[in-house]
Amino acid sequence: MIAKKIKNKVLQLGAIATAVLTLSSCEKKAEQELPKRNWQLTWSDEFTGTAGTSPDATKWVYDVGRGPNNDGWGNAELQSYTNRTSNVALDGSGNLVITAMRESFAGAGFTSARIKTKAKLEQTYGRFEARIKTPTGPGIWPAFWMLGANIDNTPWPQCGEIDIMEQRGQEPHLVHGTVHGPGYSGGAAITKQYALMNGRFDANFHVYAVEWGEGYIDFFVDNFLYQRITPENVTGKWVFNTPFFLLLNIAVGGNYVGFPTIGTPFPQTMSIDYVRVYKQI
C-alpha cells in the first residue's frame, strides 16, 4: 500500500498538448508533454478501517435493489445491489472491496453493490481519481463514474454522466472513458478506449482519473491522457458545468457487457485503494 497522508496535498500534474488529442488509443507513447495544472485536495476516502466494516456513511450512500423501475438500472443488469458487508466492505488493508456474487437474492441471480457520494460530495470541475484493481470475466461490468447532481429534477441523460472507468470483463485489457448527455447517450455516447498491449487491467491496481474543467474533460489511466472531450466533440448540449457526484459499482450482465457465462468466475471483486477529488487552484 502506498502512503496515505495526502490531505491538502497539492498535486502538480502536467496536461495536454493539443497534439495528444490525435494519438492512437492503443499506443502508449514514451512521454507526454502536458501543461501544468495545480490541484488541491477537496475530498477523499482512503478506505482505512477495520476489515468487514461498511464504507464511511458520512461519505457514501447505497443504491440497492434492481433500480427504481426494477429494470436492472435501465440496462437490464442482472444483479441486485445490497448494502451488506458481503457485497461491500473494507478489507482492513486500506481498500474498499465490492464483491459480485452468483447467488439468488431478492429475485435476482447475482448480488453486488453500488455506492455513491450523492448529497455528500458534489462538485463542479476538478480532478476525480481512484486507484482500483478491477474484476474480470464475461458479463462483469465494473465502473467508476459520475452523474449530474441534479438528476432528480433533470432526468438522465439531460443531467449528464461521466464514466471515468468502465470495463467489460471479457476484455480485461481495455478501459473505456465515456460521456453521456442529451443527444449522445447509451449507444451514441462519446467514448474512447485505452488498451494494454500485452497486459490486463485486472492484474494490478491502476489509477483512473478525469480532469474536468470549463469546456473540457480529460481522461487518464495511470496519469496517461488518452482522451479529451470538449463541447465540439459532443452531438448535443454540453451539460458538464454543474455539480456531479461519484459512483462505484460492479454490474453483472446488462446491455453494455452481455450475459455472464458459465465460465465467468465468481465471486468477483473490485478493490478501491482510494478515491480523491481535487479542485484546480
Added chain:
Amino acid sequence: MKKIRIYTSSLLAAAILLIAGCTKRDVSSLQAPEFPKNGDVFLDDFTGDLAYAAFGGSDVRAFQVETKETYNGSRQSMRFEIPDANSPQGAYAGGVFFSRTGRNLSEFTALTFYIKASQAATVGVLGFGNDLGANTYVVNLSNYQVNTNWKKVIIPIPDPSKLKAERGLFYFSAGPENNRGYTVWIDEVKFENIGTILAGQHSIMNGINATANTYVGVNTQVTGIVSSFNMPNGVNQVVGLSTSFFEFKSSNPSVATVNANGVVSSIGAGTAIITATVGGKNATGQLSITCSGAYTNAPTPTRPASNVISIFSDAYPNIPVNYYNGYWQPWQTTTSNDFKVQNDNVLNYTNFNFVGIEFSSPTVNASSMSHLHLDAFFPNAVLPGRQLRVIVVDFGADGAFGGTDDTRHSTTFTTPFLVSQSWRSIDISFASMTGLSRRANLGQIILEGGDGTSLFVDNVYFYNNDPSIAAPVPTRSAANVLSVFSDTYTNVPNTDFNPAWGQSTTVSQIAIAGNNTLRYRNLNYQGTQFASALNVSTYSNLHIDFFSLDATQLRFFLISPGPTERSVALTVPTTTGWNSVDIPLSSFSGVALNNVIQFKVDINTATNGPSVFFDNIYFWR
C-alpha cells in the same frame, strides 16, 4: 500410450539436414548447455529440430502436412485424419511432436495454436510436455471441443522457469466421434509470451483440505492436481498437469515425507500437513496426514491355498472381484480409503455404515468350502452393544442378483467380542448359516452395523478346514492291534459313530485321498458307542490321528459303565498337518479297561464349534 512408433516424413528429414550446420556449440566452455530459446513449433512447416512420432495403436499415417486448409492463408498446416472406429490402420490419431535437441521455453507463458475440424467434435487431449521419455512437465487440455471454425487455443505454462530443456513441444490424441472418423487441422503452433493470462490458481486435493489416517509404512498419493488460469477473455480455464510442476512440502518430516511426485510416506506417529507451491505461489488444498504409528497387521493366514477361495488377501491369489465397495445408493455412506502397508493391502472402509463386496462374474461355488473367514479391525472406539453383521448372499441357480432364488444369512458379532484397536478373526461355518440354502453361486458379502467410523478388513476368504492329505498309514502289526476306526485294520464291528446324545455336532465319514476319515463339524461334544464292550486290558496304548485347524481345546474320553470317564487333552489346533498320539492307557486310570463301552470327544469350555477329523483310532500293545 507408451509404445511409440517413430514416423519421420521425408520432409522432416530434409528439414533436419538443413539445420545441421546451425546447431554447433562452443564446447570449450564448461557452462551448462543452453538450449535454443525458439518457441516456434509448426508455423508453415516443421521447425528446425522438430520430429514426429505416432502413438502406439494409433493410425501412424493419420498425420500429414496440409497445403489447402490452412489458417489465415498460411502456406501449410497440420492435418490429422481421425480413423473410423475399428479401422485396421489404428483406432485413433495421435502422436508427439518433439524437439530432437530440446528447447528453452522459460521465457514463454503459453503454447498457442489454431484448430478446426471437419465437424464439431471433442478432441481427447491437446498439450505439451510429452517427450517420449519421463514426461516430466506435461500440461494438457482434455476433451477439448472443436468445430468447423478456426479457433485459437491457449495452453498456459504453469511455471515457465521449469522448461529450460523441454523436448515435448506438442502432442495430440483424438478418437472417432460416434464411431466415425473426421479431420482436424492445426496451424501456427508456437510458444508465446502472452501477458493477458493471469497467473494460475493451482490446487492439490482439488483445493480442499483433505485428511488421511495412516500408519508407518503407508504411502499416500497427493491427487486432485489442477491449475486454473484466467484467460485473456476473463474466463477461467482448467488445465491438467503433472505433479512435477508442484513443489511439495511436509510440515512435519518426522511424521511424513513427500517426494517430487507427491507420494507421501508416513514414517512416524503424529500429524503432518502436506502443502504445495507452483513457482513459489501457494497451491490451494492440503493433505493432513494423521499417522497412528506402527501398523498391526492382521494375522497371517496359515491354511493351505488348496483349501481356500480368497476374496481379498495377500496370502492367496484372489478370485475376480467386481468390487470391494459397491457404493450402494442412496443409503450407503461408506467410502473406501484402502491402503497398503509393508506389502499388506488392507480394505479401509471409512464413514462405514454398510458396504457390499460383490464377486459375481462368475459367482463362487463354495460347496466344498466349510467356512467364511475375515479379519476385522476397528481403529476407533467400539461402544458397548456395537454390532458387526456379516451377510453372505447366494445368487441361486440363475447366478444373478434378484429373482426368486437368492438366499442369504446374516451372522451378528457384538461386544465384547468386538473391540477397538485389535484384530478380530471371524470364522463362520456354512453349517451355521441356516438362511443360506446353498452355496454354489455365492455373489456377495455384505458388512453392516457401522457407526460412521472406520473399519479395516483383511483376509476375506472361504475355506475348507478339511485336511488335504490322509492320516499316516499305521505300521503296527495287526496282531498287536484292536482297531475302532482305520482302513488298515479290521475294525470292531457295528460301532455307532453318531449316537444321539443331544450334541450339535455333525458327524460324517469322508474320503480324504482315498482314505476313510471321521469328520466332526461344529463340534461341541460327540460320542462313539461300541456294539459290545471292549476288553483292552491287555493293551498298553491308545493311538489317535487327529486334525483340526480351528479347535482351541479338545479332550478325548474313555468311558466304562457307571459311567466312569477319564480324558486326555489333545493338542489343537494342529499346525503341521495330522497329529499322531499314542496315549498310555494308564492316563485313563479309573476306567475299567476290561469294559470300555464308549468314546467321547468335547471342546471343554471352548465355544467355537470347530471341525475335527479323526483316523486310525486303535489300541495297541
